Each structure stands twice: as structure tokens, then as C-alpha cells.
Amino acid sequence: MPELPEVETIRRQLEPLVVGRRLGEAWAFPHPKFRPALDVGPALVERVGRRGKYLLVGLDDDRELVIHLGMTGSLRVRPSGDPGDAYVRAWWSLDVGPGGGGEALEYRDVRRFGRLAVASGGAYAGTLAVQGPDALDPSLTAEAFWRALRASRRAVKTQLLSQRPIAGVGNIYADEALWRVGLNPARRAVTRAQAAALLDALRAVMTASIRDRGTTLTSYRDVRGREGRNQQRLEVYGQAGLPCSRCGTELRSRVLDGRTTTWCPACQPR
Numbered sequence: 088m089p090e091l092p093e094v095e096t097i098r099r100q101l102e103p104l105v106v107g108r109r110l111g112e113a114w115a116f117p118h119p120k121f122r123p124a125l126d127v128g129p130a131l132v133e134r135v136g137r138r139g140k141y142l143l144v145g146l147d148d149d150r151e152l153v154i155h156l157g158m159t160g161s162l163r164v165r166p167s168g169d170p171g172d173a174y175v176r177a178w179w180s181l182d183v184g185p186g187g188g189g190e191a192l193e194y195r196d197v198r199r200f201g202r203l204a205v206a207s208g209g210a211y212a213g214t215l216a217v218q219g220p221d222a223l224d225p226s227l228t229a230e231a232f233w234r235a236l237r238a239s240r241r242a243v244k245t246q247l248l249s250q251r252p253i254a255g256v257g258n259i260y261a262d263e264a265l266w267r268v269g270l271n272p273a274r275r276a277v278t279r280a281q282a283a284a285l286l287d288a289l290r291a292v293m294t295a296s297i298r299d300r301g302t303t304l305t306s307y308r309d310v311r312g313r314e315g316r317n318q319q320r321l322e323v324y325g326q327a328g329l330p331c332s333r334c335g336t337e338l339r340s341r342v343l344d345g346r347t348t349t350w351c352p353a354c355q356p357r
């Protein structure tokens with residue numbers, strides 16, 4: 088499922104393709120999750136932002152098109168004559184492109200776990216409204232992150248996945264960062280120093296992944312339809328049964344609060 092690095096990759100690629108262009112005619116797959124596509128436009132795209140795993144397409148009427156990619160959502164800009172396939176869930180026509188022809192911004196989603204919304208004046212709903220600061224927000228300090236973790240007694244990994252202390256972290260980067268700092272995913276209390284190290288590790292693994300255009304396990308593709316390359320860097324996620332690259336101990340996995348979790352029992356003791 089796309090996490091912060093994958094959504095940021097899409098944001099960076101989409102920005103030069105749509106900013107300054109007008110969204111016009113819209114089409115939506117007839118389902119409440121995608122119907123908000125029809126509430127957009129005609130409007131000029133002023134910016135493409137992101138908070139956590141949400142893309143925020145800022146329009147010139149003080150509204151934002153909010154896109155959550157779910158598990159299999161993807162975006163591309165295609166020539167208007169290209170009808171796409173049966174998994175297109177929404178599109179918006181774009182005014183004349185650099186090549187002179189018409190184009191459209193297309194949202195495709197095979198499994199339909201994604202959703203679209205239109206927010207006015209920063210009035211968000213759902214997880215976006217209650218999530219913590221973005222993991223890459225430079226104003227988020229280690230001290231504030233530690234205090235946010237201390238506010239709950241749930242397992243540290245479960246807290247990361249909740250998006251409450253920090254936004255944008257999913258299963259892949261949580262497992263990778265916890266391994267990096269030697270923290271057991273089920274740990275319920277972390278010290279100030281551990282929280283600081285964990286925040287650094289989260290930022291490091293996600294920044295490295297952005298450089299590689301994200302992690303493709305099955306379906307994630309960037310705006311150009313390419314797979315990411317970060318899957319080659321994974322140390323623990325999806326590697327249960329293989330030796331830990333740091334100590335050689337066999338990596339283990341279990342279900343923690345409903346999510347598969349992989350860790351090194353030697354590097355990440357309880």
C-alpha cells in the first residue's frame with residue numbers, strides 16, 4: 088500500500104504536469120468513494136501538496152481535491168483520446184497541454200480501497216483530520232514525537248500505523264525503522280533517546296525510498312507507470328525466515344494488532 092515515500096514520489100511527478108492547468112470536465116465511477124470527483128472544477132490547479140499518505144491538490148477556489156490511494160490507486164496524465172481501462176475510477180480533463188493536444192488526469196484503482204474527497208478551506212474529514220504531523224515536517228521535534236508516543240500505551244508499531252503521533256508511516260517503513268534502531272515492535276514504553284533515534288530512522292528510510300521512487304511490492308507504480316526501486320533495499324519487511332543482515336539471526340514474523348510484523352529477535356529484544 089502506498090506510504091509516505093510512494094505518495095511523495097507521485098506528488099513530485101504530478102506537480103509539474105498539472106500546476107497552472109485547469110481541471111474541466113470530470114467523470115467518476117458510480118460509487119460514493121469516487122463520486123466527489125464530479126464536485127471538482129472547473130478550477131485551476133495551484134499546487135500539489137501532501138500530508139501523510141494524502142495527496143492534496145490545491146485549487147484556485149480555496150478548495151482541495153483530496154486523494155487517498157488506498158492499496159492500488161495510481162495517477163497519470165494521459166492524452167484525452169486514450170480511454171484507459173476498466174479500472175479507471177475518475178478523470179478530469181486538463182486544458183491544452185505542452186504538446187498542443189488535450190489531456191486528462193486519471194485516477195485508476197483496481198481494488199477500490201482508495202477514495203476521493205473535496206475539502207473546503209482546510210476542513211478535512213476522517214484520518215486526515217486527526218493524524219499527527221507529517222513525518223518529514225521539519226517542525227516536528229524528537230521531543231514532541233516522544234510526548235506523542237507517551238500519550239498511548241499501545242505497542243510502538245501500532246502507534247506508528249495509527250498515524251496519530253506521526254503521519255505517513257505504514258507497515259513497510261515502520262518495520263524497517265524499528266529494526267534500524269533495535270526497538271521491538273511490541274514495546275509499549277520508549278525512552279526519549281529511543282524516540283529520537285526512531286524519528287531519525289523513519290526519516291532516513293523514507294527519504295532513501297523517495298530517492299528510489301518508492302517501494303513496489305505488487306501494484307504500486309509512479310506517475311510514469313514505473314515500479315519503484317526501494318524494494319531492493321528492504322532489510323526486514325517481507326524477509327521473515329532470512330538471516331538478519333546485521334547479526335545473522337533468523338528474522339521472525341507475527342501478527343501484531345492485526346498487522347504482519349517482521350523483526351530480528353536478537354537485534355530487537357523485548
Ligand SMILES: [Zn+2]
Binds near residue numbers: 331333335336353
Ligand atoms: Zn539481528
